[in-house]
Amino acid sequence: MTHDQLVAFEAIVANGTFRGAAERLNKSQSAVSHAIAALEAELGITLLSREGYRPRLTPEGEVFFRETSRVLHQFRALRATAVRLAAAEEPEIRLAITATLPMTRLLPVLAEIGQRFPATSLRLATETMGGPYGRLTEGRADLALATLDGVAVDAVEARAIADxxxxxxxxxxxxxxxxxxxxxxxxxxxxxxxxxxxxxxxxxxxxxxxxxxxxxxxxxxxxxxxxxxxxxxxxxxxxxxxxxxxxxxxxxxxxxxxxxxxxxxLIHAIRRRDAPPGPVASELWTLLTSVPPG
The missing domain is CATH 3.40.190.290 (D-Maltodextrin-Binding Protein; domain 2)
Incomplete structure (x- = not known):
């Protein structure tokens, strides 16, 4: 059992098809199918029923998927911890902010970040509609502050910060x-x-x-x-x-x-699961999400 096999299994369940999982993982469909077949052979159980148009979790697959999600979440948290431990302060943090966000919610947090991490520059981009999430998914922002409209929630971590x-x-x-x-x-x-x-x-x-x-x-x-x-x-x-x-x-x-x-x-702080934050971005996230939305 490998990490890549578990990631492929999670992607199939999240996207509903082998093809969708392959596109998300930037792999060939045959590679994803082979990974799942090898995983099932090693486990000795069938995880996905292929009888219908879309693969469906078998009863055994449902139980295994719950554990897969838990393990992958822990793995990502562990990897993020390792990145934070190894990294120096980021030279720049990029925020993509919805234009509907009350700046009074954000400014005290930025003031504290500026005092604690004077070597890190902050770049704020005010966007409308899906602009903040677009910047985040394109790698042009480290953190987005926006609603969850149109957001692929399985690919991000989100916490409500403002109402x-x-x-x-x-x-x-x-x-x-x-x-x-x-x-x-x-x-x-x-x-x-x-x-x-x-x-x-x-x-x-x-x-x-x-x-x-x-x-x-x-x-x-x-x-x-x-x-x-x-x-x-x-x-x-x-x-x-x-x-x-x-x-x-x-x-x-x-x-x-x-x-x-x-x-x-409801406006959320949003960050990508596949992009572990550095120490400054991690602290910014903590400060933003520690106060209930209001």
């Missing part, structure tokens, strides 16, 4: 043109919905909170989105912490839309 509510809002003069009470989709279709362009490529463009049939104006960031909405040129969802003062001062009005309620957005 944000996205509120649909409009300027008072636009809201005054709308009917009193709960708004209908039809009542809003005549007004532009302001959305933010994604920074993670076409597959990471906004797909949630889009009003069917509405005209859309796309802007590059939340600062521009807020300004357009404040000007009364359209409506849209904005993070509560960005508009608290606008709501209190009456510059913006929260809209109650049928089928379009405020949405809770």
């Amino acid at each position: 944000v509510t996205i509120l649909p809002v409009a300027a008072p003069r636009l809201a005054a043109n709308l009917a009193d009470g709960v708004l209908s989709v039809a009542g809003l279709q005549g007004y532009p919905q302001i959305v933010v362009a994604g920074t993670g490529g076409p597959r990471h463009e906004q797909s949630r909170d889009l009003l069917a049939g509405a005209q859309r104006w796309t802007v590059s960031d939340f600062a521009a989105k807020r300004e357009v909405i404040l000007a009364g040129l359209g409506w849209g969802g904005l993070p509560d912490h960005l508009i608290a003062e606008d709501l209190a001062a009456g510059r913006l009005v929260a809209l109650e839309i049928d089928g379009f309620p405020p949405r809770r957005s």
Whole structure:
């Protein structure tokens, strides 16, 4: 029994097919099939049923998979420990941050990291939609702070760090043109919905909170989105912490839309399982995840 065999077994279960596992592991499908066949022969049990279109865990395979997951998790933790012990402080830590994250949640952590590790530079990239996760998977970020939308959770470790509510809002003069009470989709279709362009490529463009049939104006960031909405040129969802003062001062009005309620957005610290962190990144993770989201 080898580590590579266990990794192949885990990949097949996670991806659902031998082909998917091979693509994930960057190996040929025949190599993955051979690894599993050799593992089954050594164990003397059948782990995967090949009778259907997709391989399925046998009863014995289900038990063995639970133990495989536990062993691989311990192996990765051990490897990460070895990397931390052998590594000096990283020269640079790269963070990819969703634009909806309240910076008040992050800044005290960065201040402490800066004091404790003065030789390490910090590089922050603010992204929208799937941009932070895209940077992480492409190796252009050591840590992403974002929602889990579109994230392959089996390939990452994630911990919730912040809770944000996205509120649909409009300027008072636009809201005054709308009917009193709960708004209908039809009542809003005549007004532009302001959305933010994604920074993670076409597959990471906004797909949630889009009003069917509405005209859309796309802007590059939340600062521009807020300004357009404040000007009364359209409506849209904005993070509560960005508009608290606008709501209190009456510059913006929260809209109650049928089928379009405020949405809770849980932001996570996310790191890749296959990229063990150095000592600074490890400490940054600990500081970020030690405080409950709020």
